[in-house]
Amino acid sequence: MKFEKMKNKRRFIILLSTVTVLGLMSFGMVYGKGSVSNQKKNEVFGNMENLTEINMELDKVNMEQEEKVEKEYSKALERALELLSIPEGYTLKDVQSQKQNKADVWVFRYEKASGQNNGLNGEHYSFVVDKNNNKILGFTWMDEKFSTGELPSKEETKAIAKAFLDKVEPGMFAKLKNLWIDKHDEVIAVKDEKYNESVNLTISGMKYKCYLAEQDNYAWVIVGPGGNVITFEQGIIWNNGRVTEKWLHDSWLKNK
Known part of the structure; x- marks a missing residue:
């Protein structure tokens, strides 16, 4: 029960996040072979944790928006289902x-x-x-x-x-x-x-x-x-x- 535009936006966010995570993982794997310090690796994985938190916030915003929209159309749907x-x-x-x-x-x-x-x-x-x-x-x-x-x-x-x-x-x-x-x-x-x-x-x-x-x-x-x-x-x-x-x-x- 979502708008198609909202679905597409969410798909884009998930795709962007996935690409970013994969990029960070590749970066961590390359430098994890000894070319950078442990501090640098910790920074990489710290960024990944931050990204997870950002995704969780985006999910929360999307859910709130969907609930708002559902509330807006609920009366129209209820009336239609009476007939x-x-x-x-x-x-x-x-x-x-x-x-x-x-x-x-x-x-x-x-x-x-x-x-x-x-x-x-x-x-x-x-x-x-x-x-x-x-x-x-x-x-x-x-x-x-x-x-x-x-x-x-x-x-x-x-x-x-x-x-x-x-x-x-x-x-x-x-x-x-x-x-x-x-x-x-x-x-x-x-x-x-x-x-x-x-x-x-x-x-x-x-x-x-x-x-x-x-x-x-x-x-x-x-x-x-x-x-x-x-x-x-x-x-x-x-x-x-x-x-x-x-x-x-x-x-x-x-x-x-």
């Missing part, structure tokens, strides 16, 4: 602070705890929450199990979309103008155990796309096999193409 159900076997892998339509948002990403099909283009359950009011701006559930199975009819899709919106955004359904209901596909990459290679799978659902006139933006619900809602997005600005950031879409993230 969304995390699939069994998924665990929180990443939290990011981002911008969507110029507003501050949290982006939460869950992946399989087993490590199976983790990472971009793999299986995940992700959602975006507005920092200001903890509103869920969207979520998606990309799982290989949705690559098969019968899709709901248009009438069933509408009914499921209404039930979902009544739960997460009460009153919204009545304000929406439905534009169309049709099949929508996404692609994820999963490991083929038989051939030990990555293969693409198509995740299909019935998309209930709508226009919200009072805000001049778009919203939709996608219902997959078994009547499972696999995607929801709202507040999407469209102007000769999508303008709103696509934090839930790995194909967009990969090229960002």
